Amino acid sequence: MSDLEDLLGPGAFGYFAGGAGDEITLRDNTAAWSRYRLAPRVLVDVTERDLGTTLLGRHRTHPIAVAPMAYQRHAHTGGERALAEAARAAEALFVLSSQTTTSLPEVADALGESDRWFQLYVFKDRQVSLDLVVQARESGYEALVLTVDFPVGGWRERDRRTGFHVTYPLALNPSGTALTTRQLHDMHDPSLTWDDIGEFAAAAGMPVILKGILRPDDAERAVDAGAAGIIVSNHGGRQLDTTAAAVDALVPIVDAVGGGLDLLVDGGITRGWDVAKALALGADAVLVGRHVLWGLARGGAEGAEAVLRQLVAEFDTTLALLGCPRAADLDASYVLR
Numbered sequence: 001m002s003d004l005e006d007l008l009g010p011g012a013f014g015y016f017a018g019g020a021g022d023e024i025t026l027r028d029n030t031a032a033w034s035r036y037r038l039a040p041r042v043l044v045d046v047t048e049r050d051l052g053t054t055l056l057g058r059h060r061t062h063p064i065a066v067a068p069m070a071y072q073r074h075a076h077t078g079g080e081r082a083l084a085e086a087a088r089a090a091e092a093l094f095v096l097s098s099q100t101t102t103s104l105p106e107v108a109d110a111l112g113e114s115d116r117w118f119q120l121y122v123f124k125d126r127q128v129s130l131d132l133v134v135q136a137r138e139s140g141y142e143a144l145v146l147t148v149d150f151p152v153g154g155w156r157e158r159d160r161r162t163g164f165h166v167t168y169p170l171a172l173n174p175s176g177t178a179l180t181t182r183q184l185h186d187m188h189d190p191s192l193t194w195d196d197i198g199e200f201a202a203a204a205g206m207p208v209i210l211k212g213i214l215r216p217d218d219a220e221r222a223v224d225a226g227a228a229g230i231i232v233s234n235h236g237g238r239q240l241d242t243t244a245a246a247v248d249a250l251v252p253i254v255d256a257v258g259g260g261l262d263l264l265v266d267g268g269i270t271r272g273w274d275v276a277k278a279l280a281l282g283a284d285a286v287l288v289g290r291h292v293l294w295g296l297a298r299g300g301a302e303g304a305e306a307v308l309r310q311l312v313a314e315f316d317t318t319l320a321l322l323g324c325p326r327a328a329d330l331d332a333s334y335v336l337r
Ligand SMILES: Cc1cc2nc3c(=O)[nH]c(=O)nc-3n(C[C@H](O)[C@H](O)[C@H](O)COP(=O)(O)O)c2cc1C
Pocket: 015, 016, 017, 029, 067, 068, 069, 070, 097, 098, 099, 119, 147, 211, 233, 234, 235, 236, 237, 238, 266, 267, 268, 269, 287, 288, 289, 290, 291
Protein backbone atom coordinates (compact mmCIF):
# COMPACT_ATOMS: atom_id res chain seq x y z
CA MET A 1 0.00 0.00 0.00
CA SER A 2 1.43 3.40 -0.94
CA ASP A 3 1.57 6.23 1.58
CA LEU A 4 -1.13 8.02 -0.41
CA GLU A 5 -3.39 5.00 -0.23
CA ASP A 6 -2.83 4.98 3.53
CA LEU A 7 -3.66 8.66 3.70
CA LEU A 8 -6.78 8.66 1.53
CA GLY A 9 -8.08 5.14 1.98
CA PRO A 10 -8.48 2.69 -0.90
CA GLY A 11 -11.72 4.21 -2.27
CA ALA A 12 -10.61 7.81 -2.72
CA PHE A 13 -7.07 6.78 -3.64
CA GLY A 14 -8.34 4.42 -6.33
CA TYR A 15 -10.65 7.10 -7.69
CA PHE A 16 -7.90 9.73 -7.91
CA ALA A 17 -5.04 7.52 -9.06
CA GLY A 18 -6.92 5.17 -11.32
CA GLY A 19 -7.61 5.01 -15.01
CA ALA A 20 -9.88 3.09 -17.34
CA GLY A 21 -9.55 -0.59 -18.21
CA ASP A 22 -6.05 -1.96 -17.92
CA GLU A 23 -4.70 1.57 -17.39
CA ILE A 24 -2.56 1.34 -20.53
CA THR A 25 -3.23 4.95 -21.55
CA LEU A 26 -2.77 6.09 -17.96
CA ARG A 27 0.77 4.69 -17.94
CA ASP A 28 1.48 5.68 -21.53
CA ASN A 29 0.63 9.34 -20.85
CA THR A 30 3.69 9.65 -18.61
CA ALA A 31 5.92 7.31 -20.58
CA ALA A 32 5.23 9.13 -23.85
CA TRP A 33 6.67 12.44 -22.60
CA SER A 34 9.92 10.57 -21.91
CA ARG A 35 10.01 9.11 -25.41
CA TYR A 36 10.51 12.58 -26.88
CA ARG A 37 14.11 13.74 -26.56
CA LEU A 38 15.25 17.32 -26.24
CA ALA A 39 17.83 19.01 -28.47
CA PRO A 40 19.50 21.90 -26.58
CA ARG A 41 21.14 24.82 -28.37
CA VAL A 42 24.43 25.97 -26.82
CA LEU A 43 26.18 29.31 -26.40
CA VAL A 44 23.00 31.33 -26.08
CA ASP A 45 22.76 34.11 -23.49
CA VAL A 46 20.12 32.81 -21.10
CA THR A 47 20.69 35.29 -18.27
CA GLU A 48 17.17 36.70 -18.60
CA ARG A 49 14.32 34.26 -19.05
CA ASP A 50 10.66 34.76 -19.88
CA LEU A 51 8.32 31.87 -19.08
CA GLY A 52 5.23 33.74 -20.26
CA THR A 53 2.56 32.58 -22.67
CA THR A 54 -0.60 34.08 -24.13
CA LEU A 55 -4.01 32.47 -23.65
CA LEU A 56 -7.30 33.97 -24.82
CA GLY A 57 -5.30 37.02 -25.81
CA ARG A 58 -3.99 37.61 -22.29
CA HIS A 59 -0.45 37.30 -21.07
CA ARG A 60 0.11 34.61 -18.40
CA THR A 61 3.24 34.43 -16.24
CA HIS A 62 3.89 30.82 -17.19
CA PRO A 63 2.10 28.07 -19.13
CA ILE A 64 1.24 25.71 -16.27
CA ALA A 65 -2.43 25.43 -15.28
CA VAL A 66 -4.25 23.29 -12.74
CA ALA A 67 -6.55 20.75 -14.45
CA PRO A 68 -10.19 20.49 -13.39
CA MET A 69 -10.59 17.60 -10.97
CA ALA A 70 -13.72 16.43 -9.23
CA TYR A 71 -14.44 15.90 -5.52
CA GLN A 72 -11.29 17.54 -4.14
CA ARG A 73 -12.47 17.44 -0.53
CA HIS A 74 -12.01 13.69 -0.73
CA ALA A 75 -8.28 14.42 -1.30
CA HIS A 76 -7.93 17.00 1.49
CA THR A 77 -10.39 18.76 3.78
CA GLY A 78 -9.28 22.09 2.27
CA GLY A 79 -10.53 20.82 -1.11
CA GLU A 80 -10.92 23.20 -4.05
CA ARG A 81 -10.37 26.23 -1.84
CA ALA A 82 -6.90 25.02 -0.85
CA LEU A 83 -5.98 24.12 -4.42
CA ALA A 84 -7.19 27.52 -5.61
CA GLU A 85 -5.01 29.22 -2.99
CA ALA A 86 -2.03 27.19 -4.21
CA ALA A 87 -2.71 28.18 -7.82
CA ARG A 88 -2.99 31.82 -6.86
CA ALA A 89 0.31 31.73 -4.95
CA ALA A 90 2.08 30.03 -7.85
CA GLU A 91 0.40 32.30 -10.44
CA ALA A 92 -1.12 29.28 -12.16
CA LEU A 93 -4.42 29.40 -14.02
CA PHE A 94 -6.98 27.42 -12.01
CA VAL A 95 -9.66 25.39 -13.76
CA LEU A 96 -12.53 24.51 -11.45
CA SER A 97 -14.46 21.28 -12.06
CA SER A 98 -18.25 21.33 -12.30
CA GLN A 99 -18.08 18.39 -9.86
CA THR A 100 -16.68 20.75 -7.26
CA THR A 101 -17.25 20.08 -3.57
CA THR A 102 -16.86 23.82 -2.87
CA SER A 103 -19.14 26.55 -4.22
CA LEU A 104 -18.08 28.63 -7.23
CA PRO A 105 -18.11 31.95 -5.34
CA GLU A 106 -16.06 30.46 -2.48
CA VAL A 107 -13.41 29.27 -4.89
CA ALA A 108 -13.49 32.62 -6.67
CA ASP A 109 -12.95 34.29 -3.30
CA ALA A 110 -9.88 32.12 -2.63
CA LEU A 111 -8.53 33.08 -6.05
CA GLY A 112 -8.85 36.85 -5.60
CA GLU A 113 -7.80 38.45 -8.89
CA SER A 114 -6.04 35.30 -10.05
CA ASP A 115 -6.95 33.62 -13.36
CA ARG A 116 -9.80 31.13 -13.33
CA TRP A 117 -11.72 29.08 -15.89
CA PHE A 118 -14.77 26.94 -15.21
CA GLN A 119 -15.10 23.39 -16.52
CA LEU A 120 -18.57 22.16 -17.40
CA TYR A 121 -20.06 18.72 -17.82
CA VAL A 122 -23.40 18.65 -19.52
CA PHE A 123 -25.78 16.62 -17.38
CA LYS A 124 -29.06 14.99 -18.42
CA ASP A 125 -30.66 17.66 -16.28
CA ARG A 126 -29.34 20.44 -18.47
CA GLN A 127 -30.69 23.06 -16.12
CA VAL A 128 -28.08 22.05 -13.53
CA SER A 129 -25.38 22.70 -16.12
CA LEU A 130 -26.92 25.98 -17.27
CA ASP A 131 -27.25 27.18 -13.66
CA LEU A 132 -23.56 26.44 -13.15
CA VAL A 133 -22.71 28.52 -16.22
CA VAL A 134 -24.62 31.47 -14.78
CA GLN A 135 -22.82 31.09 -11.45
CA ALA A 136 -19.48 30.93 -13.25
CA ARG A 137 -20.20 34.14 -15.10
CA GLU A 138 -21.31 35.89 -11.93
CA SER A 139 -18.19 34.72 -10.06
CA GLY A 140 -15.78 36.16 -12.61
CA TYR A 141 -14.70 32.98 -14.38
CA GLU A 142 -13.06 33.98 -17.63
CA ALA A 143 -13.79 31.00 -19.87
CA LEU A 144 -15.96 27.93 -20.08
CA VAL A 145 -14.14 24.64 -20.53
CA LEU A 146 -16.69 22.25 -21.97
CA THR A 147 -15.59 18.66 -21.47
CA VAL A 148 -16.61 16.62 -24.50
CA ASP A 149 -15.02 13.22 -23.81
CA PHE A 150 -17.50 12.08 -21.15
CA PRO A 151 -20.81 10.98 -22.72
CA VAL A 152 -20.64 8.05 -20.32
CA GLY A 153 -18.22 7.13 -17.57
CA GLY A 154 -15.10 5.20 -18.50
CA TRP A 155 -14.73 1.56 -17.46
CA ARG A 156 -13.02 2.12 -14.12
CA GLU A 157 -12.37 -1.13 -12.35
CA ARG A 158 -10.81 0.34 -9.24
CA ASP A 159 -14.06 2.16 -8.41
CA ARG A 160 -16.02 -1.01 -9.11
CA ARG A 161 -13.79 -2.91 -6.70
CA THR A 162 -13.72 -0.37 -3.87
CA GLY A 163 -17.30 0.90 -4.23
CA PHE A 164 -16.04 4.47 -3.64
CA HIS A 165 -18.84 6.86 -2.66
CA VAL A 166 -18.85 10.64 -3.00
CA THR A 167 -20.23 12.01 0.25
CA TYR A 168 -19.94 15.79 -0.22
CA PRO A 169 -22.73 17.95 -1.68
CA LEU A 170 -22.38 18.79 -5.39
CA ALA A 171 -24.43 20.93 -7.77
CA LEU A 172 -25.64 17.63 -9.20
CA ASN A 173 -26.46 16.22 -5.78
CA PRO A 174 -26.99 19.12 -3.38
CA SER A 175 -28.11 16.92 -0.49
CA GLY A 176 -24.77 15.11 -0.46
CA THR A 177 -26.36 11.66 -0.21
CA ALA A 178 -23.60 9.10 -0.75
CA LEU A 179 -23.39 8.19 -4.44
CA THR A 180 -21.01 5.90 -6.30
CA THR A 181 -19.07 7.36 -9.22
CA ARG A 182 -21.14 5.16 -11.54
CA GLN A 183 -24.35 6.72 -10.24
CA LEU A 184 -22.85 10.17 -10.77
CA HIS A 185 -21.54 9.32 -14.24
CA ASP A 186 -24.97 8.05 -15.24
CA MET A 187 -26.21 11.62 -14.84
CA HIS A 188 -24.02 12.84 -17.75
CA ASP A 189 -25.91 13.56 -20.96
CA PRO A 190 -24.82 11.07 -23.63
CA SER A 191 -26.85 12.89 -26.30
CA LEU A 192 -24.57 15.96 -26.42
CA THR A 193 -23.43 16.83 -29.97
CA TRP A 194 -21.76 19.64 -31.88
CA ASP A 195 -25.22 21.19 -32.35
CA ASP A 196 -25.43 21.85 -28.60
CA ILE A 197 -22.16 23.73 -28.27
CA GLY A 198 -23.76 27.01 -29.37
CA GLU A 199 -26.39 26.85 -26.60
CA PHE A 200 -23.74 26.65 -23.92
CA ALA A 201 -21.54 29.25 -25.58
CA ALA A 202 -24.49 31.64 -25.71
CA ALA A 203 -25.45 30.97 -22.08
CA ALA A 204 -21.86 31.42 -20.99
CA GLY A 205 -21.21 34.71 -22.75
CA MET A 206 -17.54 33.88 -22.46
CA PRO A 207 -15.01 32.06 -24.62
CA VAL A 208 -15.55 28.31 -24.88
CA ILE A 209 -12.71 25.81 -24.81
CA LEU A 210 -13.40 22.17 -25.73
CA LYS A 211 -11.62 19.65 -23.52
CA GLY A 212 -10.99 16.09 -24.55
CA ILE A 213 -10.14 16.37 -28.26
CA LEU A 214 -7.88 13.63 -29.66
CA ARG A 215 -8.44 13.75 -33.44
CA PRO A 216 -7.35 16.37 -35.98
CA ASP A 217 -10.79 16.33 -37.66
CA ASP A 218 -12.50 17.08 -34.34
CA ALA A 219 -9.98 19.87 -33.76
CA GLU A 220 -10.92 21.34 -37.15
CA ARG A 221 -14.59 21.09 -36.20
CA ALA A 222 -13.85 22.91 -32.97
CA VAL A 223 -12.38 25.78 -35.01
CA ASP A 224 -15.49 25.81 -37.24
CA ALA A 225 -17.73 25.75 -34.15
CA GLY A 226 -16.06 28.94 -32.92
CA ALA A 227 -14.20 27.43 -29.96
CA ALA A 228 -11.55 29.76 -28.57
CA GLY A 229 -9.36 26.81 -27.71
CA ILE A 230 -9.10 23.09 -27.30
CA ILE A 231 -7.51 20.88 -24.70
CA VAL A 232 -5.90 17.83 -26.24
CA SER A 233 -6.62 15.27 -23.56
CA ASN A 234 -7.54 11.65 -22.94
CA HIS A 235 -8.88 12.63 -19.52
CA GLY A 236 -5.79 11.36 -17.76
CA GLY A 237 -6.38 7.85 -19.13
CA ARG A 238 -9.69 7.66 -17.25
CA GLN A 239 -12.14 7.34 -20.13
CA LEU A 240 -11.26 5.03 -23.04
CA ASP A 241 -8.27 2.82 -22.45
CA THR A 242 -5.71 2.45 -25.28
CA THR A 243 -6.39 5.89 -26.75
CA ALA A 244 -3.24 7.76 -27.79
CA ALA A 245 -1.02 9.31 -25.17
CA ALA A 246 -1.59 13.04 -24.85
CA VAL A 247 1.66 14.09 -26.52
CA ASP A 248 1.20 11.62 -29.39
CA ALA A 249 -2.28 13.04 -30.04
CA LEU A 250 -0.99 16.61 -29.85
CA VAL A 251 1.38 16.42 -32.82
CA PRO A 252 -1.15 15.68 -35.62
CA ILE A 253 -3.61 18.16 -34.09
CA VAL A 254 -0.99 20.92 -34.20
CA ASP A 255 -0.37 20.04 -37.85
CA ALA A 256 -4.12 20.38 -38.54
CA VAL A 257 -5.07 23.52 -36.58
CA GLY A 258 -1.91 25.00 -35.05
CA GLY A 259 -2.30 28.76 -34.70
CA GLY A 260 -6.04 28.60 -35.46
CA LEU A 261 -7.04 28.65 -31.79
CA ASP A 262 -5.45 28.24 -28.36
CA LEU A 263 -4.04 24.76 -27.85
CA LEU A 264 -3.60 23.17 -24.46
CA VAL A 265 -2.63 19.63 -23.59
CA ASP A 266 -2.82 17.47 -20.49
CA GLY A 267 -2.05 13.94 -19.33
CA GLY A 268 0.99 12.60 -17.53
CA ILE A 269 2.81 15.91 -17.11
CA THR A 270 5.00 15.79 -14.01
CA ARG A 271 8.16 17.69 -14.98
CA GLY A 272 9.18 21.09 -16.28
CA TRP A 273 10.84 19.46 -19.28
CA ASP A 274 7.50 17.84 -20.19
CA VAL A 275 6.05 21.35 -20.26
CA ALA A 276 8.87 22.53 -22.55
CA LYS A 277 8.21 19.61 -24.93
CA ALA A 278 4.49 20.44 -25.04
CA LEU A 279 5.23 24.04 -26.01
CA ALA A 280 7.96 23.07 -28.46
CA LEU A 281 5.50 20.75 -30.19
CA GLY A 282 2.94 23.54 -30.55
CA ALA A 283 0.87 23.80 -27.36
CA ASP A 284 0.33 27.21 -25.76
CA ALA A 285 -0.07 25.82 -22.24
CA VAL A 286 -0.46 22.61 -20.25
CA LEU A 287 -2.75 21.41 -17.51
CA VAL A 288 -1.53 19.29 -14.66
CA GLY A 289 -3.83 16.95 -12.79
CA ARG A 290 -2.79 14.24 -10.37
CA HIS A 291 0.74 15.53 -9.83
CA VAL A 292 -0.71 18.66 -8.19
CA LEU A 293 -3.50 16.71 -6.52
CA TRP A 294 -0.97 14.58 -4.65
CA GLY A 295 0.58 17.78 -3.32
CA LEU A 296 -2.88 18.81 -2.09
CA ALA A 297 -3.48 15.40 -0.51
CA ARG A 298 -0.16 15.42 1.31
CA GLY A 299 0.09 19.04 2.37
CA GLY A 300 -3.08 21.02 1.58
CA ALA A 301 -2.58 24.41 -0.06
CA GLU A 302 1.11 24.46 0.86
CA GLY A 303 1.71 21.01 -0.57
CA ALA A 304 0.04 21.85 -3.87
CA GLU A 305 1.84 25.18 -4.07
CA ALA A 306 5.20 23.46 -3.56
CA VAL A 307 4.46 21.10 -6.45
CA LEU A 308 3.45 23.96 -8.74
CA ARG A 309 6.45 26.06 -7.79
CA GLN A 310 8.80 23.18 -8.47
CA LEU A 311 7.22 22.61 -11.89
CA VAL A 312 7.68 26.28 -12.75
CA ALA A 313 11.29 26.21 -11.52
CA GLU A 314 12.01 23.07 -13.55
CA PHE A 315 10.52 24.73 -16.62
CA ASP A 316 12.72 27.78 -16.03
CA THR A 317 15.83 25.60 -15.73
CA THR A 318 14.81 23.74 -18.88
CA LEU A 319 14.57 26.98 -20.88
CA ALA A 320 18.07 27.94 -19.75
CA LEU A 321 19.56 24.55 -20.56
CA LEU A 322 17.77 24.39 -23.91
CA GLY A 323 19.31 27.71 -24.92
CA CYS A 324 15.81 29.12 -25.42
CA PRO A 325 15.33 31.90 -22.87
CA ARG A 326 11.82 32.82 -24.05
CA ALA A 327 9.10 30.20 -23.73
CA ALA A 328 7.36 31.82 -26.68
CA ASP A 329 10.35 30.90 -28.89
CA LEU A 330 10.15 27.17 -28.21
CA ASP A 331 9.62 25.33 -31.47
CA ALA A 332 9.88 21.84 -32.92
CA SER A 333 13.63 22.22 -33.45
CA TYR A 334 14.08 21.62 -29.70
CA VAL A 335 12.52 18.16 -29.86
CA LEU A 336 13.78 15.10 -31.73
CA ARG A 337 10.82 13.33 -33.34
C1 LIG B 1 -9.35 12.60 -9.85
C2 LIG B 1 -9.61 13.25 -11.15
C3 LIG B 1 -10.81 13.89 -11.37
C4 LIG B 1 -11.03 14.51 -12.59
N1 LIG B 1 -12.19 15.22 -12.76
C5 LIG B 1 -12.39 15.89 -13.91
C6 LIG B 1 -13.51 16.73 -14.05
O1 LIG B 1 -14.32 16.88 -13.15
N2 LIG B 1 -13.67 17.37 -15.24
C7 LIG B 1 -12.78 17.23 -16.29
O2 LIG B 1 -12.97 17.82 -17.34
N3 LIG B 1 -11.68 16.47 -16.14
C8 LIG B 1 -11.46 15.81 -14.99
N4 LIG B 1 -10.33 15.07 -14.83
C9 LIG B 1 -9.33 15.03 -15.91
C10 LIG B 1 -8.30 16.15 -15.73
O3 LIG B 1 -8.87 17.41 -15.95
C11 LIG B 1 -7.09 15.99 -16.67
O4 LIG B 1 -7.57 15.85 -18.00
C12 LIG B 1 -6.21 14.81 -16.32
O5 LIG B 1 -6.17 14.60 -14.93
C13 LIG B 1 -4.78 15.07 -16.81
O6 LIG B 1 -3.96 13.97 -16.54
P1 LIG B 1 -2.94 13.90 -15.29
O7 LIG B 1 -3.75 13.63 -14.07
O8 LIG B 1 -2.08 12.75 -15.69
O9 LIG B 1 -2.19 15.20 -15.21
C14 LIG B 1 -10.07 14.44 -13.62
C15 LIG B 1 -8.86 13.79 -13.38
C16 LIG B 1 -8.62 13.21 -12.17
C17 LIG B 1 -7.29 12.56 -11.94
